[in-house]
Amino acid sequence: MSERQHDRPIWRHPMPKDEDLAHQIEHEREQHLLLDPRYPLHIDEGVLDPMYRQGRLFWLVCVIVGGLVAAWGATWLVQMFYGLGITGLKRPVMWALYIVNFVYFIGVGHAGTFISAALRVLKVEWRRPISRAAETLTVFALITAAMFPIVHLGRSWKFYWLLPYPNERQIWPSYHSPLLWDLTAILTYLSCSILFAYIALLPDFAMARDHTIGWRHTLYDILSLGWRGTEREWGNQETALNVFSFGIIPVMFSVHTIVSWDFAMTLQPGWHSTVFGPYFVIGALFSGVAAVIMVMAIARKGMRLEYFLRPEHFDGMAKFLLLLSFAWDYFYFNDVLVPWYGQDPVEKTIFALLTGGYVSPIFYLMIFSNVILPAATLWSKRVRTSIPALFVVCLFVQIGMYLERYIIVPVTLGQNYLPFDWGVYTLYLPESLITVGAFALVAFLYLIASRFIPLIPVWEVYEGQVLQGLRRIGRALVKTRAEPD
């Protein structure tokens, strides 16, 4: 039976014979990872092998990206030495690119946990191979994001004054401030995301320990803490994962809501809005899912994970992205409609700047990237399953979401109640370097991690392959799954 006949509607086929069904099985195996089981040793090998592969390109990228990270560090030192004056900040734009980066990277860090936790709770099967890549992205993006409130401080070296502990200053931080809510939420989210990823990593570290020698064996021996895969270990691990999955989803929602409250709690026109909470959460998921897709695409190519990451996974993620795009449109419309209707003079000015002022190129690019492009392309399965096309769409979404945060922070902040103080923020070299360095830091951490951490949760894939099967219903074979609880 040729490929073409598979494309024909199934009811046109004569009643399938066993050999036809065998072809259909073959077809399903090509499509779905979980229907394409291999001997577990080969799966282990497929995950561990790329970790040993450090070609010339890997080191080249490492050096470039590491150099950019070092440039961040150097710029930061210079900034601390001379003062924040070397950046483009000015009155009244007291927050600019650093806070944009903060919001953006927190947003990127959101999808990882969501995919991992929410899809685990909902038992969405295609999440299995991508959850690890998503979780690590969360951790690295959050680490990067958590740096920015410190970078942005006027006296960065005093950041620990925001931490509550008995101290020589005889005063504790003020929990009236949304920044303290932010700090608490981010510390919760970051530490729990790391633990969440680590719990799921334990069996994979044990797998790596069993199949490596030398220093890697020692490393994984320590990291796996002596995991043997006994019933007790699996049982407790599952309980812990359940606690985390149910616990981290509300925390994830709260984190970006609190980030939005940093803005919404102020009297600044354009910020003082009740829609900011859900709007930011959706925006975060939107950019985050796009970022996960990009990471998946890069990891698939760079680490040759074509067996694990298949078009079906990109398809699922892209559908999710399309959904989030619509949700984002809805919230953005809310955010724009109310000020527009209210005719508040300051908000009207900001709106005029977006549609016809100096920000309009940014605004229209943002609308194109976040609204038009996803809606115009992602309905098509061909785009969703074509990794280069999807990559480009996701890149645009990233740009669009970054610009959205740029509009919210420095552009909006330029206008306030007293027009005498209005100002336009322009980018200077220090914050540009630090921004580039931030992207480089995420890439750098990911590069390093990709050589140390099994990027595919082998035990989850293995479990999925054991549980998933094909069942014949009438003429066709359909996917079924042994519901594991």
Next chain:
Amino acid sequence: MAEFPNRKWTMVIDLDKCTGCGACVVACHAENNVPIVTEQEVIRGRGQHWIHIERYWEGDFPDIKAHFLPLLCQQCSRAPCEPVCPVYATVHSERENLNLQVYNRCVGTRYCQNNDPYKVRFFNWFDPVFEEPLNQQLNPDVTVRSAGVMEKCTFCVQRIRRAEEAALVENRPLQDNEVLPACVQTCPPAALVFGDLNDPNSQVAHLATDRRKFRLLEELGTEPQVIYLKGGESHV
């Protein structure tokens, strides 16, 4: 021990009298060690004046009018800049009804400036520079703020404290006009008046009943302690 009485320090600014001369700005710089930034920095929007004259133009040349608005920290009773500070660097003095800024505690999140509708807080972008003879005229009662710290008008709290302590030592009530912030002391047309609103006989209490009075951005509910007076048409 004798107690300091409760105060409600208030400034009344008669916009009909203000000529926009800027003497208050200079006096404030001298009194409060406000750093003088370079011309280039001012062009970049980093001008640093605890009190500054906002000038709004109305009409087209030649039929043009200038409106002057001397703007300083409004010492709001419900200051929006206060609760957003994570390190208690800006807190409220209930007794004096002043909005205090503790420079030593400030880490420079600049959140207060974002939540300040009047934009009267100033950030030290660089370490302040006072060249050789200028450092001799620094006011020893006022801290020189380092880079990365927010600062703002204090209603010359050092003068308030000095006068109050003197009155306490001499065991007498504080006289009206005994406390004069530098800007009030300097104002040539006496457009600025300062005093305790709790004292019913004070000049500010009298002026506060003026029908020309208004408070800036009153609708935000910040309850500012600076009262502006503006009546009819005044061509300056």
Next chain:
Amino acid sequence: MSRYVLLGLFHEATPTANTIEQLRAVGISDDQVTVMSGMPYRPEMLGRPRHRGRVWRFAIVGALLGAATALFLTVGVWLLYPLVQGGQPITPIPPTLIIAFEVTMLGTMWASFLSMLFENRFPAFKSQLYDPRVTEGHIGVLLEVDEKLADQVEAILKANGAHHFQRVEEKRPLFKPRGGTWQDFKERIAAAIGGPDVGHRKFWLAVLTILVIGGAIGALVPYGVFPISFPTQMENQISIAYEQGPRRAAPAAAVPVQGPVLIAGLPATAPIPANANSLQRGEVLYGVTCIVCHGATGVGNGKLSGFLSPKPADLTSASIQGISDDAIFLVITQGLDAMPSLAENLGVQDRWDVINYVRRLKK
């Protein structure tokens, strides 16, 4: 009678389940058996009793601890430092709720993580009976039997297709005995103190000890028990207090002078003796009034000298030192060429002090 620990590896779930069933028939209880696998098999797949862990309970305890911490952080801190901000109440409710939520979740998740490690007896770095093939998809059945049953059990395992069989003689019991006798209780205590797989307790005890001691030491630092001076910037600020500069003496006969002061009858040399007191005052006054032009050594190289024409006089030169004190007094009082009158800066006595000092500059 010695005990043996046996480990058999199976390819599939079905023979494993069969084995477990047959072992139970032989009289081996479920407690003596454990199954190792590379993926989480459901207990019912292998015919094993469902594992009942205590992680949930720890999570609830963690949640309560977190909520208590949150209340301390918010309400406690506010009551410790009752500072009013923006007209808000000292202990507002909404921020309390936000912090309470976050820290409760933090406590829940950290507690479930730590309890998972503890309940799993991690870290277990001692060599345990294990086969790396478990992570290759094999299912291992690990059990502990008496010597008399060992051969029988081995036969059951092999009959069901167990490959890679291990048999180790174990001195100490691997599994905690169940039951209520005194002997059992003593064994359990012994296991808790030094059993084969309780190394993790020592580990966590050590971690806890380090945390408590470190925390205590850290908490003592701010209270000056271990004084560490933290440099702040603003203590190093530039500040020159009132009257901190040189203090001028009051004029002897406070006569305001306009015009020349050479009054008939005044002595031609300094009327104030050049004693140590006068010289010291003169030096200080010179440093305030004269130094900017004439320089510290008096040679006329002060900081402003470059802007002046003619140049400030060299006070150490013979021509200046040659003129009388009266003439110098007059110059100070009236000024000469570029030099302004210093009458307002220096009182009469001050001027004589300066003259005394200037005489000492001769060299």
